[in-house]
Protein backbone atom coordinates (compact mmCIF):
# COMPACT_ATOMS: atom_id res chain seq x y z
CA UNK A 411 0.00 0.00 0.00
CA UNK A 412 2.78 2.36 0.96
CA UNK A 413 4.62 1.61 -2.24
CA UNK A 414 1.54 2.51 -4.29
CA UNK A 415 1.22 5.84 -2.47
CA UNK A 416 4.85 6.69 -3.18
CA UNK A 417 4.41 5.73 -6.80
CA UNK A 418 1.39 7.98 -7.02
CA UNK A 419 3.28 10.93 -5.56
CA UNK A 420 6.04 10.48 -8.13
CA UNK A 421 3.44 10.53 -10.86
CA UNK A 422 1.85 13.71 -9.57
CA UNK A 423 5.19 15.39 -10.17
CA UNK A 424 5.14 14.21 -13.77
CA UNK A 425 1.69 14.79 -15.25
CA UNK A 426 0.79 12.86 -18.36
CA UNK A 427 -0.94 15.54 -20.38
CA UNK A 428 1.19 17.28 -22.97
CA UNK A 429 3.84 14.56 -23.13
CA UNK A 430 2.07 12.01 -25.16
CA UNK A 431 2.97 10.46 -28.40
CA UNK A 432 2.45 7.24 -26.57
CA UNK A 433 1.21 6.17 -23.22
CA UNK A 434 2.11 3.13 -21.15
CA UNK A 435 -0.78 1.65 -19.23
CA UNK A 436 0.27 -0.28 -16.15
CA UNK A 437 -2.41 -2.82 -15.29
CA UNK A 438 -2.79 -4.01 -11.74
CA UNK A 439 -5.33 -6.76 -11.13
CA UNK A 440 -6.77 -7.63 -7.73
CA UNK A 441 -7.25 -11.23 -8.81
CA UNK A 442 -6.30 -13.26 -11.90
CA UNK A 443 -7.75 -11.85 -15.11
CA UNK A 444 -9.20 -14.16 -17.78
CA UNK A 445 -6.72 -14.17 -20.68
CA UNK A 446 -9.54 -13.72 -23.23
CA UNK A 447 -10.71 -10.66 -21.28
CA UNK A 448 -7.21 -9.17 -21.09
CA UNK A 449 -6.60 -9.48 -24.83
CA UNK A 450 -9.95 -7.93 -25.66
CA UNK A 451 -9.56 -5.16 -23.09
CA UNK A 452 -6.34 -3.93 -24.73
CA UNK A 453 -7.70 -4.28 -28.24
CA UNK A 454 -10.90 -2.38 -27.44
CA UNK A 455 -9.14 0.53 -25.69
CA UNK A 456 -6.81 0.86 -28.67
CA UNK A 457 -9.72 0.76 -31.11
CA UNK A 458 -11.63 3.46 -29.23
CA UNK A 459 -8.64 5.80 -29.02
CA UNK A 460 -7.26 5.08 -32.50
CA UNK A 461 -8.42 8.35 -34.09
CA UNK A 462 -6.61 10.44 -31.47
CA UNK A 463 -3.28 9.20 -32.87
CA UNK A 464 -2.22 8.05 -29.42
CA UNK A 465 -0.18 4.85 -29.21
CA UNK A 466 -0.85 2.64 -26.20
CA UNK A 467 1.66 0.24 -24.68
CA UNK A 468 0.74 -2.20 -21.94
CA UNK A 469 2.47 -3.71 -18.98
CA UNK A 470 1.34 -5.76 -16.03
CA UNK A 471 2.34 -4.49 -12.59
CA UNK A 472 4.44 -7.64 -11.98
CA UNK A 473 6.39 -7.11 -15.22
CA UNK A 474 7.01 -3.38 -14.81
CA UNK A 475 10.55 -2.12 -14.38
CA UNK A 476 10.18 0.81 -11.96
CA UNK A 477 13.67 2.10 -12.77
CA UNK A 478 12.25 3.40 -16.07
CA UNK A 479 10.84 6.92 -16.38
CA UNK A 480 7.24 7.20 -15.22
CA UNK A 481 6.40 10.38 -17.11
CA UNK A 482 4.20 8.67 -19.68
CA UNK A 483 2.62 6.15 -17.36
CA UNK A 484 -0.98 5.65 -16.32
CA UNK A 485 -1.72 3.21 -13.51
CA UNK A 486 -5.03 1.37 -13.65
CA UNK A 487 -6.12 -0.80 -10.77
CA UNK A 488 -8.81 -3.40 -11.45
CA UNK A 489 -10.86 -4.36 -8.44
CA UNK A 490 -12.78 -7.61 -8.17
CA UNK A 491 -12.82 -10.41 -10.73
CA UNK A 492 -12.18 -9.45 -14.36
CA UNK A 493 -13.77 -12.57 -15.81
CA UNK A 494 -17.29 -13.70 -16.68
CA UNK A 495 -17.47 -16.75 -14.47
CA UNK A 496 -20.33 -17.51 -12.20
CA UNK A 497 -19.58 -14.91 -9.61
CA UNK A 498 -22.67 -13.96 -7.65
CA UNK A 499 -24.55 -10.80 -8.62
CA UNK A 500 -23.67 -7.76 -6.54
CA UNK A 501 -26.17 -6.88 -3.87
CA UNK A 502 -25.13 -3.24 -3.93
CA UNK A 503 -25.06 -1.86 -7.46
CA UNK A 504 -24.50 1.75 -6.47
CA UNK A 505 -21.39 3.65 -7.43
CA UNK A 506 -19.49 4.16 -10.67
CA UNK A 507 -17.98 1.44 -12.85
CA UNK A 508 -14.64 3.29 -12.71
CA UNK A 509 -13.12 6.52 -11.49
CA UNK A 510 -9.99 8.63 -11.91
CA UNK A 511 -8.29 10.50 -9.11
CA UNK A 512 -7.82 14.24 -9.26
CA UNK A 513 -6.03 16.84 -7.19
CA UNK A 514 -6.52 20.62 -7.28
CA UNK A 515 -8.57 20.32 -10.46
CA UNK A 516 -5.89 18.28 -12.28
CA UNK A 517 -6.66 14.74 -13.37
CA UNK A 518 -4.05 12.31 -12.08
CA UNK A 519 -2.83 9.35 -14.14
CA UNK A 520 -4.40 6.89 -11.75
CA UNK A 521 -7.73 5.14 -12.33
CA UNK A 522 -9.62 2.32 -10.74
CA UNK A 523 -12.10 0.03 -12.48
CA UNK A 524 -14.60 -2.19 -10.68
CA UNK A 525 -14.69 -5.39 -12.71
CA UNK A 526 -17.49 -6.72 -10.50
CA UNK A 527 -19.68 -3.71 -11.29
CA UNK A 528 -18.91 -3.94 -15.01
CA UNK A 529 -19.83 -7.63 -15.04
CA UNK A 530 -23.00 -6.94 -13.10
CA UNK A 531 -23.95 -4.27 -15.61
CA UNK A 532 -23.35 -6.24 -18.82
CA UNK A 533 -25.21 -9.29 -17.56
CA UNK A 534 -28.37 -7.21 -18.00
CA UNK A 535 -27.73 -6.99 -21.74
CA UNK A 536 -26.40 -10.52 -22.32
CA UNK A 537 -28.52 -13.28 -23.82
CA UNK A 538 -28.02 -17.01 -24.46
CA UNK A 539 -25.13 -17.19 -26.92
CA UNK A 540 -23.35 -14.19 -25.37
CA UNK A 541 -22.29 -16.34 -22.43
CA UNK A 542 -20.19 -18.54 -24.73
CA UNK A 543 -18.03 -15.45 -25.39
CA UNK A 544 -18.48 -14.01 -21.91
CA UNK A 545 -14.80 -13.24 -21.23
CA UNK A 546 -14.49 -11.49 -24.56
CA UNK A 547 -17.54 -9.32 -23.82
CA UNK A 548 -16.20 -8.64 -20.33
CA UNK A 549 -12.88 -7.49 -21.83
CA UNK A 550 -14.68 -5.34 -24.39
CA UNK A 551 -16.76 -3.66 -21.68
CA UNK A 552 -13.78 -3.07 -19.38
CA UNK A 553 -11.78 -1.74 -22.36
CA UNK A 554 -14.51 0.85 -23.03
CA UNK A 555 -14.71 1.84 -19.38
CA UNK A 556 -10.92 2.20 -19.31
CA UNK A 557 -10.95 4.27 -22.52
CA UNK A 558 -13.55 6.55 -20.88
CA UNK A 559 -11.20 7.14 -17.94
CA UNK A 560 -8.25 7.71 -20.27
CA UNK A 561 -10.27 10.45 -21.99
CA UNK A 562 -10.56 12.20 -18.61
CA UNK A 563 -6.82 11.87 -18.03
CA UNK A 564 -5.77 12.90 -21.54
CA UNK A 565 -8.15 15.87 -21.70
CA UNK A 566 -7.27 16.73 -18.08
CA UNK A 567 -10.96 17.30 -17.49
CA UNK A 568 -14.01 15.84 -15.79
CA UNK A 569 -16.07 16.92 -18.79
CA UNK A 570 -18.14 14.30 -20.60
CA UNK A 571 -19.00 13.90 -24.25
CA UNK A 572 -22.47 14.01 -25.78
CA UNK A 573 -22.19 10.65 -27.53
CA UNK A 574 -20.05 7.55 -27.53
CA UNK A 575 -17.48 6.25 -25.06
CA UNK A 576 -16.97 9.57 -23.26
CA UNK A 577 -20.63 10.23 -22.42
CA UNK A 578 -21.63 10.41 -18.77
CA UNK A 579 -23.08 6.93 -18.37
CA UNK A 580 -22.53 3.83 -20.48
CA UNK A 581 -25.51 1.47 -20.57
CA UNK A 582 -25.12 -2.33 -20.45
CA UNK A 583 -25.90 -2.40 -24.18
CA UNK A 584 -23.31 0.33 -24.90
CA UNK A 585 -20.71 -1.74 -23.09
CA UNK A 586 -21.10 -4.91 -25.15
CA UNK A 587 -22.40 -3.61 -28.49
CA UNK A 588 -20.32 -4.57 -31.52
CA UNK A 589 -18.86 -1.07 -31.66
CA UNK A 590 -18.88 2.07 -29.53
CA UNK A 591 -16.87 4.97 -30.89
CA UNK A 592 -15.28 8.00 -29.37
CA UNK A 593 -17.25 11.01 -30.59
CA UNK A 594 -15.38 13.29 -33.00
CA UNK A 595 -15.69 16.23 -30.57
CA UNK A 596 -13.88 14.17 -27.92
CA UNK A 597 -11.20 13.07 -30.40
CA UNK A 598 -10.52 16.77 -31.09
CA UNK A 599 -10.51 17.61 -27.38
CA UNK A 600 -7.77 15.03 -26.81
CA UNK A 601 -5.78 15.68 -29.98
CA UNK A 602 -5.40 19.33 -28.98
CA UNK A 603 -3.93 18.35 -25.61
CA UNK A 604 -1.48 15.90 -27.11
CA UNK A 605 0.37 18.47 -29.19
Ligand SMILES: [Zn+2]
Nearest residue numbers: 558562570578
Ligand atom coordinates in the same frame (compact mmCIF):
# COMPACT_ATOMS: atom_id res chain seq x y z
ZN1 LIG B 1 -16.53 10.06 -16.72
